[in-house]
Structures are given as structure tokens and as C-alpha cells.
Amino acid sequence: MSTPWSGGRYEAVGQRIASIAGQVVDAVGRRRALDGAAVVDLACGTGSAALAAVDRGATVTAVDLTAELLEQARAKAADRAITWVTADAADTGLPSDAFDAAVSNMGIIFVDPARQVAELARLLKPGAALGFSAWVRSARNPFHDPIVEVLGAPPAADFTPDQWGDPEVVHDRLAADFGHVEIVDGRHPWEFASLDAALGFLTDESPMHVALFARVDAAARDRLLAAFTAALRPHASADGVRFTAPYAVVTAVRRG
Numbered sequence: 388m389s390t391p392w393s394g395g396r397y398e399a400v401g402q403r404i405a406s407i408a409g410q411v412v413d414a415v416g417r418r419r420a421l422d423g424a425a426v427v428d429l430a431c432g433t434g435s436a437a438l439a440a441v442d443r444g445a446t447v448t449a450v451d452l453t454a455e456l457l458e459q460a461r462a463k464a465a466d467r468a469i470t471w472v473t474a475d476a477a478d479t480g481l482p483s484d485a486f487d488a489a490v491s492n493m494g495i496i497f498v499d500p501a502r503q504v505a506e507l508a509r510l511l512k513p514g515a516a517l518g519f520s521a522w523v524r525s526a527r528n529p530f531h532d533p534i535v536e537v538l539g540a541p542p543a544a545d546f547t548p549d550q551w552g553d554p555e556v557v558h559d560r561l562a563a564d565f566g567h568v569e570i571v572d573g574r575h576p577w578e579f580a581s582l583d584a585a586l587g588f589l590t591d592e593s594p595m596h597v598a599l600f601a602r603v604d605a606a607a608r609d610r611l612l613a614a615f616t617a618a619l620r621p622h623a624s625a626d627g628v629r630f631t632a633p634y635a636v637v638t639a640v641r642r643g
């Protein structure tokens with residue numbers, strides 16, 4: 388199924404945030420042993436969290452709505468025994484009470500939260516561990532601020548991905564079905580060889596940015612490029628472009 392994540396080259400994003408996937412899986416592993424555990428990776432993208440879990444001995448089922456990304460994930464997995472499922476992360480069709488743990492790396496944060504938490508509660512056994520990562524809203528974001536500058540603030544939405552980076556929201560959404568919530572903050576380095584490489588990532592690779600550029604006219608595209616250039620230039624040096632973005636790794640335990 389084609390989705391907004393089909394455009395560009397998602398793996399360019401997936402590779403850059405794979406280290407966070409490893410942190411998510413390790414955090415879940417501190418909640419319960421992963422060797423021999425049944426783990427589901429929801430909104431798995433190209434499978435970084437699934438690969439990290441299977442390499443730690445888990446039996447992994449990985450779910451994503453975008454078939455093209457699952458094809459790439461299968462190729463990356465090589466001979467690793469992972470079950471790949473094309474489905475909505477909030478409506479997987481998988482059996483209830485089937486998993487010892489669930490993981491997601493910057494994936495389920497894009498799904499309707501009420502539906503997603505209900506599906507997590509259905510899939511996980513009592514005492515199972517949940518772990519996922521989320522971007523945290525920051526005062527300045529050179530990957531987002533230029534969009535608002537050129538196109539204006541987006542229309543009001545029922546939810547936004549970075550809400551999962553707010554501890555109060557996390558506790559509120561998980562309270563009915565999950566306990567022992569822990570949130571660990573981090574900063575992710577975005578690094579590019581040059582300003583041109585950073586702009587190329589936005590125009591040709593990052594799916595959400597590629598979709599944005601595709602839906603605006605030529606004049607707006609030029610204004611966006613100029614705004615992104617201006618936002619990224621302060622982070623450029625002779626060594627390339629580098630800035631950091633805040634994120635959180637959330638873990639919790641399914642109530643019995």
C-alpha cells in the first residue's frame with residue numbers, strides 16, 4: 388500500500404535514527420529478558436527496531452502500513468527469522484495477548500493515540516513491556532520552522548507526533564492500561580557532509596519533506612528552499628552541517 392512514507396527514501400531516515408531504535412530495544416530489555424520473548428515492532432519502517440530485537444534473541448513480528456518499506460526491511464533482514472505484516476499499527480489483525488513486548492522507533496507517534504494505545508493493550512500480555520521513541524518539541528527546529536515560516540501554521544489537529552514527547556501526555560494516555568512508566572531524554576545528532584547534502588536530504592530523501600515539496604507550486608518550493616537554507620546555515624561549518632534534536636525513549640509495563 389502506498390502511503391506518505393512511500394516517497395523519497397525512508398531508509399535514509401531509518402539509518403540515521405537506527406541508534407535510537409537500539410536504545411528503545413535495550414530499554415525494553417531492561418524491563419524483561421528479550422531472549423526467547425515474542426516481540427512486535429509497530430510502524431516498523433525499514434525494521435531497525437525489529438532487527439535489534441531479533442539480534443537479542445527475540446521472536447519478532449514487524450508491522451507497517453507501507454509495503455514498500457517492508458520490502459526494504461526484508462532485504463536488510465537477510466536470513467533473520469522475522470515475520471513481516473502489512474497492516475495498520477492500530478489495527479494489526481494479530482492475536483490478542485500474544486506478545487511479551489512491543490517496540491516502535493518514531494513510528495506509533497504518527498498514529499491516532501487512542502486507537503494505538505487500545506491496540507497495544509490488546510496485543511500485549513499482562514506484565515509485558517512497551518518501549519517507543521518520540522521526538523520532543525523544541526524552540527527551534529531547522530527541519531520544521533521553515534515550513535511554518537513559508538506556509539503558515541498547520542491546521543489544528545486532534546494529535547501531533549511530538550505530543551508523545553510530553554511527559555504529562557504520556558502518563559495520561561498510558562495510565563489506564565500501563566504502569567511503571569519511565570521516560571529517558573536524549574539528543575539526536577543530525578549530521579550532513581555539507582549544506583547541499585542537508586538540503587538534498589529534505590528534497591529527495593525524507594518522505595514527509597519530499598511530499599511537502601511535491602504538493603506546493605514552484606514559487607513556494609523556491610521559498611521553502613531559501614528558508615531551509617537560512618535555517619540550516621547557522622549549523623554549517625567546514626566540517627559540514629550538524630545540529631541536535633531532542634527525543635524521548637518511553638517504557639512502561641502492561642497492567643495485569
